[in-house]
Amino acid sequence: xxxxxxxxxxxxxxxxxxxxxxxxxxxxxxxxxxxxxxxxxxxxxxxxxxxxxxxxxxxxxxxxxxxxxxxxxxxxxxxxxxxxxxxxxxxxxxxxxxxxxxxxxxxxxxxxxxxxxxxxxxxxxxxxxxxxxxxxxxxxxxxxxxxxxxxxxxxxxxxxxxxxxxxxxxxxxxxxxxxxxxxxxxxxxxxxxxxxxxxxxxxxxxxxxxxxxxxxxxxxxxxxxxxxxxxxxxxxxxxxxxxxxxxxxxxxxxxxxxxxxxxxxxxxxxxxxxxxxxxxxxxxxxxxxxxxxxxxxxxxxxxxxxxxxxxxxxxxxxxxxxxxxxxxxxxxxxxxxxxxxxxxxxxxxxxxxxxxxxxxxxxxxxxxxxxxxxxxxxxxxxxxxxxxxx
Ligand SMILES: Cc1ncc(COP(=O)(O)O)c(C=O)c1O
Numbered sequence: 001x002x003x004x005x006x007x008x009x010x011x012x013x014x015x016x017x018x019x020x021x022x023x024x025x026x027x028x029x030x031x032x033x034x035x036x037x038x039x040x041x042x043x044x045x046x047x048x049x050x051x052x053x054x055x056x057x058x059x060x061x062x063x064x065x066x067x068x069x070x071x072x073x074x075x076x077x078x079x080x081x082x083x084x085x086x087x088x089x090x091x092x093x094x095x096x097x098x099x100x101x102x103x104x105x106x107x108x109x110x111x112x113x114x115x116x117x118x119x120x121x122x123x124x125x126x127x128x129x130x131x132x133x134x135x136x137x138x139x140x141x142x143x144x145x146x147x148x149x150x151x152x153x154x155x156x157x158x159x160x161x162x163x164x165x166x167x168x169x170x171x172x173x174x175x176x177x178x179x180x181x182x183x184x185x186x187x188x189x190x191x192x193x194x195x196x197x198x199x200x201x202x203x204x205x206x207x208x209x210x211x212x213x214x215x216x217x218x219x220x221x222x223x224x225x226x227x228x229x230x231x232x233x234x235x236x237x238x239x240x241x242x243x244x245x246x247x248x249x250x251x252x253x254x255x256x257x258x259x260x261x262x263x264x265x266x267x268x269x270x271x272x273x274x275x276x277x278x279x280x281x282x283x284x285x286x287x288x289x290x291x292x293x294x295x296x297x298x299x300x301x302x303x304x305x306x307x308x309x310x311x312x313x314x315x316x317x318x319x320x321x322x323x324x325x326x327x328x329x330x331x332x333x334x335x336x337x338x339x340x341x342x343x344x345x346x347x348x349x350x351x352x353x354x355x356x357x358x359x360x361x362x363x364x365x366x367x368x369x370x371x372x373x374x375x376x377x378x379x380x381x382x383x384x385x386x387x388x389x390x
Pocket of ligand 1: 064065066067068091092094095137163165166186187188189199200
């Protein structure tokens, strides 16, 4: 656990901070003026068209969260009891919860210690006759080994899925993350590169899954076809739920999408400043970006030699007014992970990463002064602990 911060020291640099501007306000006001705030309106359609264009997905459906989009995947594939889905053990709850909700078993496999993404060989070892799909997580917006996973899925007749929650705008060999698998999911949560507070998107890349996904989002009905005028009435077709995003949130998201390039550029500037200062220090591990990956500066994480150093660093930074954050609790060690999932192997890289990783503050509107404070604070910690600065 990270030491509880003393109340007296104000936070000068938060861990993340959304950056809303004029575009978002204008789109928001336009939505109010239209008088139509339910999902599926013009702003929703504009967001979806932009996502389809930027990713090449056959169909993009914006949703209230990435969690919702992941649940839609499990419904669209009709996964259930007797099915297994391989997921990395080092990920957010929703990656596994979506399948457990349907009665399928998430099987936790280890990560590659360099990228913190699902390890290809660990995934291969986790395959059983019950395996239906492999769910990739592109940690920190850095792509998984896509060619290897595509080959593995083809070899074992498995569905490839992507939890691209952190990967909006990132690519692998020039192809957008989220557009490789049968389906992919983005998050537009408060902490993400572009955000509307709570929001997400399902990218449907397999044309056969478009119609079922539209039904699922709209309470299991063909209401979308009814609105298009292709059916005379709408009715209950499949198991679904209410996974439409409100038009108000879609309006804010549209504003963010219009500014996405500038927001990402600003994040990259911070990421690169961290990398310039800390990237060559041997006593800590800094991000590894494979040559095929074009990342989106979602996270800058450093890993220490052990858990005590990581926690000491977090406390030291907090005392300087800088918020940092560890990341996931390994899913196979959580109460629900133990109950609903199954671990494949010892998962030692997952455990080590969870104990030693610390994420630095990273947001587009970080001032030069705040950036300097983070750089100086971490450098001081490294020096004071004999970890060197070059
Ligand atoms: C890998 C991953 N998947 C899914 C989610 C859930 O996203 P949301 O909050 O949009 O449901 C997160 C959230 O941080 C995440 O990191």
